[in-house]
Amino acid sequence: MTANAPTTTNDQLPVGYDVPEIRRKSGRMLVTAATTALAVIVLFQTLYSAGASPYGFENWRPVMYAYILWGICVGAGQVMMHGEAGHRALFLLPALLFTIALVIFPTFFGLYIAFTDWNLSAFDPPKFNGWANLKSLMADAYYWNALLNMIYYVLAVGAQYTIAFGLALLLNADIKARKFFRVAFLLPFMLSPVAVSWMIGKSLMEYRFGPISTLARLFGWDNPAFFTTPWIARASIMVMDAWVSIPFIMILLLAGLQALPKEIIEAAKVDGATAWQSFWQITFPLMLPVSVTAVILRIIFELKLADIVINVTSGGPGGATDTVSSFIFREYRDRANVGYGTMLAEFYLVIIIIFVTLLLKLVSGRMRKMT
Amino acid sequence: MMKHNLGRILIYSILILWAFISLFPIYWTFSTSFKTAVNVTQGHLLPWLDFRPDWKGWRSLGLSPDTIFETSTVREEFLKRFANSLIASIGGSLLAVAIGSLAAYGLSRFEYKFAIWRNKDISFFFLSQLILPPVVLAMPFLVLYKELALLDSRVGLILIYALTVLPIVIWIMRDQFDTIPIELEQAAMVDGCSIWGAFLRIVLPIALPGMVAAFILSVILCWNEYFFAALLTSTTAKTLPVMVASQTGSQGIAWWSMAALSTAAIAPLILIGVFLEKYIVKGLTAGAVK
Numbered sequence: 001m002t003a004n005a006p007t008t009t010n011d012q013l014p015v016g017y018d019v020p021e022i023r024r025k026s027g028r029m030l031v032t033a034a035t036t037a038l039a040v041i042v043l044f045q046t047l048y049s050a051g052a053s054p055y056g057f058e059n060w061r062p063v064m065y066a067y068i069l070w071g072i073c074v075g076a077g078q079v080m081m082h083g084e085a086g087h088r089a090l091f092l093l094p095a096l097l098f099t100i101a102l103v104i105f106p107t108f109f110g111l112y113i114a115f116t117d118w119n120l121s122a123f124d125p126p127k128f129n130g131w132a133n134l135k136s137l138m139a140d141a142y143y144w145n146a147l148l149n150m151i152y153y154v155l156a157v158g159a160q161y162t163i164a165f166g167l168a169l170l171l172n173a174d175i176k177a178r179k180f181f182r183v184a185f186l187l188p189f190m191l192s193p194v195a196v197s198w199m200i201g202k203s204l205m206e207y208r209f210g211p212i213s214t215l216a217r218l219f220g221w222d223n224p225a226f227f228t229t230p231w232i233a234r235a236s237i238m239v240m241d242a243w244v245s246i247p248f249i250m251i252l253l254l255a256g257l258q259a260l261p262k263e264i265i266e267a268a269k270v271d272g273a274t275a276w277q278s279f280w281q282i283t284f285p286l287m288l289p290v291s292v293t294a295v296i297l298r299i300i301f302e303l304k305l306a307d308i309v310i311n312v313t314s315g316g317p318g319g320a321t322d323t324v325s326s327f328i329f330r331e332y333r334d335r336a337n338v339g340y341g342t343m344l345a346e347f348y349l350v351i352i353i354i355f356v357t358l359l360l361k362l363v364s365g366r367m368r369k370m371t
Numbered sequence: 372m373m374k375h376n377l378g379r380i381l382i383y384s385i386l387i388l389w390a391f392i393s394l395f396p397i398y399w400t401f402s403t404s405f406k407t408a409v410n411v412t413q414g415h416l417l418p419w420l421d422f423r424p425d426w427k428g429w430r431s432l433g434l435s436p437d438t439i440f441e442t443s444t445v446r447e448e449f450l451k452r453f454a455n456s457l458i459a460s461i462g463g464s465l466l467a468v469a470i471g472s473l474a475a476y477g478l479s480r481f482e483y484k485f486a487i488w489r490n491k492d493i494s495f496f497f498l499s500q501l502i503l504p505p506v507v508l509a510m511p512f513l514v515l516y517k518e519l520a521l522l523d524s525r526v527g528l529i530l531i532y533a534l535t536v537l538p539i540v541i542w543i544m545r546d547q548f549d550t551i552p553i554e555l556e557q558a559a560m561v562d563g564c565s566i567w568g569a570f571l572r573i574v575l576p577i578a579l580p581g582m583v584a585a586f587i588l589s590v591i592l593c594w595n596e597y598f599f600a601a602l603l604t605s606t607t608a609k610t611l612p613v614m615v616a617s618q619t620g621s622q623g624i625a626w627w628s629m630a631a632l633s634t635a636a637i638a639p640l641i642l643i644g645v646f647l648e649k650y651i652v653k654g655l656t657a658g659a660v661k
Contacts, residue, residue, distance in 0.1 A: 060518040087566050091477030092493070094470040095537065102534045103500060106511030113510055170386055183648050184390040187397065190640040190651075192595035194612040195633045198619050199400045203626055209412050211399065243392070248655065255656035304504045307597045311616050325598070328506045332602065338510050345506040356502055 019083040027080025034073030041066045071097045114346045118339035126339060133343035143344055146315075146322040147351070149234070153305055153323065156238045157298050161291070163242070164249035169279075171250070172257040182254075189247035193307035200240050201227075201312035227313050230320030237321045240308050245301070249294045256290030257283070292363050299359070303352050324348045397641065403630035404428035411626045428627030432635065449614070449635065456611040458525050459600075460593035463532025468586050470533075471540030472578070476570060478541070479548035480556075494545070501538045505598045516603060523605045531599050536589040543588070543657040547581030548574065584654035587647055591640060611636050 045063055048056020057063075075093050078086035114133060118126035137143060171182060188196075204212045205226045216224035226236040260283065268278040306325035309315060315322035315330065324344070331341035403411065405424040415422040426435035433443025474497070477483070478490055485493070512531060513522070521527035551574055559569040575582075597612040604613065615636050618629060644651070 059520045061520050064519050084566070088477060088481045089483070090567075091473045091481070091570075092483060095474035095497070095541070096493070098470055099497065099500065099534065099537065102530065103503070103508075106508050106515060109514065110507060110511040113514070166385075167389060170382055173382060175382065175386065181386050181390055182652075183645055184393050186648060186651065187641065187644050188393050190591055190644045191397075191637050192597070192612050192615075192640070194595070194597045194616045194619075195400075195637050196396075198615065198629055198633050199396045202619055203403065203629070204396060204399060209414055211414060211416070214414050243396075247393075251652055251655050255652070300502055303502075306505070307612075310597075311619055325504055325506045328509075329598070329602075332509065338513075341506075342510045345504070345510070348504065349507045352502060352504070 019081065023080050027077045030073055030080065031077035034070045034077070038066050038070040067101060110342050110346055113339055114343040116339040118337075120336035120338055122336075129339070133340050134347070136340065137343055137347060140344075142319050142322070143324075143327060145319045146324045146327040147348075149320070149322055150303065150305075150324055152234060153238065153241070154299055154302055156242065157245075157295060157302055159238075160242045160246050160298065161249055161295055164246045164294075165253055165291075167246070167250045168253035168257055171254050185250060186247045188243050189245070189251075191244065193244060194311055196240060196244055197308050197311035200243065201236070201308065205236060227321075228317055230317060233313060233317055233321050237309060237313065240312070241302075241305060244308075245298060248301075249298055252290060252294040252297075253287065256287050260286055296359065296363065300356065397637070400630050400633050400637070403626050404634050406627050406630075408627075425627075428629075428631035431625070431628035432631050434631070434635070449632070452609055452611045452614040453635075455525060455528075455604075455608055456594055459528035459532055459608070459610060460590045460596075462525070462529035463593050464536060464586050464589035466529060466533040467536045467540045467589055468544075468582055471537050471585070472544045472575075472582060475541045475544035476548050476574065479545050480553065494541075497541045498538050500534070505535075509599065509602050512599070513602060522603060523608050525608050527603060528600065528608055528610070531603070532593040532596060535596070535599075536592055539592070540585045540589060543585040543654055544578070544581060546657040547578045551577050580650075580653070581657065584650040584657070587643065587650045588654035591643065591651070594640065 041063055044053070045056050045060060047053035049060075071093070074097075075090055078089045078093070080086065082089070113126065115128060115130060116126035117129040117132065118124075167185060171178060171185070175181070191199075204210050207213055207225055213224040213226070225232070227233045264282055264286075265278060268282055273281070304325060305323045306329060309321050309323050309326040310329055313321045315326055319327075328341050328344050328348075331337050331344065335341075399416075402416065402418060405418060405426070405428065406415070406422060407425050407427050410422040418424045426437065429435035430438050431445065432449055433439070433441070433446030434449075438446075478494055481490075483490055483493060488496075508531075516522040516524075516527050519527075521530070555573050555577075556564075556569040559573045560566070564572065595612060596610075597616065600608075600610040600613050601616065604610065615632055618632060
């Protein structure tokens with residue numbers, strides 16, 4: 001987001017009429033009534049599902065409808081109470097209510113699950129078990145191993161960035177068929193990681209017949225097993241991830257290069273600077289804000305890396321390629337260990353919030369304003 | 372002059388090398404869907420020159436010329452998954468673009484104050500959702516959807532997909548609205564337009580290319596989504612990536628059928644990439660570069 005965007009104050013758009021008292025009152029009544037109704041329905045259903053009351057709905061779906069209705073009433077109430085300002089709030093309310101409903105509830109509910117002993121395959125209801133999950137987390141070598149892997153994967157973004165910068169420079173040079181190269185370079189980004197898992201991981205890199213294995217044998221590697229030794233397996237996952245992700249960084253950098261003022265680079269050329277000098281002394285510093293933005297975005301997405309690992313190696317060999325997400329995915333799907341898995345996820349969330357906050361602090365002022 | 376030519380040769384060889392790296396896996400998948408077992412094991416690459424194309428892979432999907440008019444359970448399954456993916460990704464993207472554009476317009480034009488929250492905080496709240504990894508939401512959503520009877524339903528997928536792409540849509544659209552001069556709306560409002568009238572009649576048509584870009588990028592992200600679909604759907608609402616993933620392990624050396632399935636799953640994306648590249652680039656670079 002830009003810092004020099006046209007900022008608007010309330011004065012710039014004509015302010016509407018004063019709201020008559022009677023409208024304001026009925027607006028307030030509408031919101032109060034809707035809120036009360038929603039609270040009653042929630043209470044009603046809570047009592048029913050807790051077994052304290054014989055009446056209730058079969059599931060919580062009606063409560064969802066009630067929430068939507070409540071949202072509409074609040075919107076209408078805003079308009080009635082605040083007139084023009086209410087109309088303005090109406091722009092923001094749908095997205096805000098939607099996000100709050102779908103994020104706030106799961107986050108808090110997740111915190112509750114994280115402190116329970118709950119296995120879906122055991123049919124027992126969740127049982128509060130205090131810090132036990134956290135204690136087993138501390139002792140879980142596989143989880144810490146997955147966290148360590150995340151560091152390697154995040155560091156690999158540096159290599160992705162270097163390659164992407166090189167490609168962006170080439171695409172920005174005076175070349176023919178630029179459109180073709182741009183589309184070709186972008187395509188890997190569009191493909192689903194699941195399809196890529198098969199296309200590259202399971203067939204191109206397949207031990208017996210995969211073309212990449214054949215090529216490796218040609219170059220004298222007799223035993224091209226890409227997923228059996230830890231470091232080679234990790235590197236193979238990184239290569240696949242890079243194949244999908246490099247276009248993203250490249251497109252951002254290319255747009256940055258195209259926005260650079262041409263005169264400065266021309267002037268450097270006239271002054272007799274070599275290409276190497278003008279890159280390091282002019283282009284690279286000017287590109288720093290775009291670079292930092294691209295790398296930060298990539299790191300944020302990298303922290304969610306899961307699909308490729310789940311589908312190609314399932315974390316193997318011996319957890320060498322596991323990401324936190326793929327590890328928790330197996331905890332859920334194979335062991336149905338909901339309570340513990342959620343604790344792992346919440347712990348990870350805390351770590352990445354701290355990490356990303358520190359990262360943003362570190363580079364603040366060096367990147368484009370995000371908000 | 373000699374040196375100059377050498378440089379150009381170098382540039383073009385790197386460009387061609389990378390184009391090969393980008394395109395070969397796609398070509399490989401496409402061509403493998405026309406191979407038989409012998410061609411796979413012997414590593415043949417060029418159709419007609421070193422192998423004879425065969426409909427084997429497509430026949431296993433029920434999509435080859437000789438099977439397309441016969442009933443095929445695999446094809447029905449595939450089409451169902453394809454439709455699910457289409458509905459979930461388009462529905463989720465439409466919802467996200469609708470409410471995201473409204474919010475982005477509000478954040479770009481007005482000053483909000485909800486208790487201690489101001490525009491900056493609200494924007495940050497939306498953007499911060501990007502950091503949230505799917506694993507954190509997965510289990511609570513499983514429980515929530517179970518209670519709401521939304522498990523294994525397309526509506527459930529639409530809601531969660533809209534949630535995941537909403538920050539990106541708001542990011543792109545705020546950038547779009549920021550570039551539209553506010554004088555346009557001021558003039559319209561002096562002429563008696565309401566805020567909403569000015570937005571719908573004046574601003575929206577100008578911001579349409581941005582909305583298309585946000586929509587296309589959202590569709591791509593949702594179409595490829597695997598994590599939530601794998602956990603939250605089972606029989607009715609299962610999407611294409613889940614189907615591809617479930618076939619991956621079971622096929623063994625039957626590469627032709629996996630290749631046909633993968634080709635069919637990525638074909639829509641390739642078409643979007645080739646024909647709508649402009650919009651994807653526009654969406655990706657919004658806000659990051661000025």
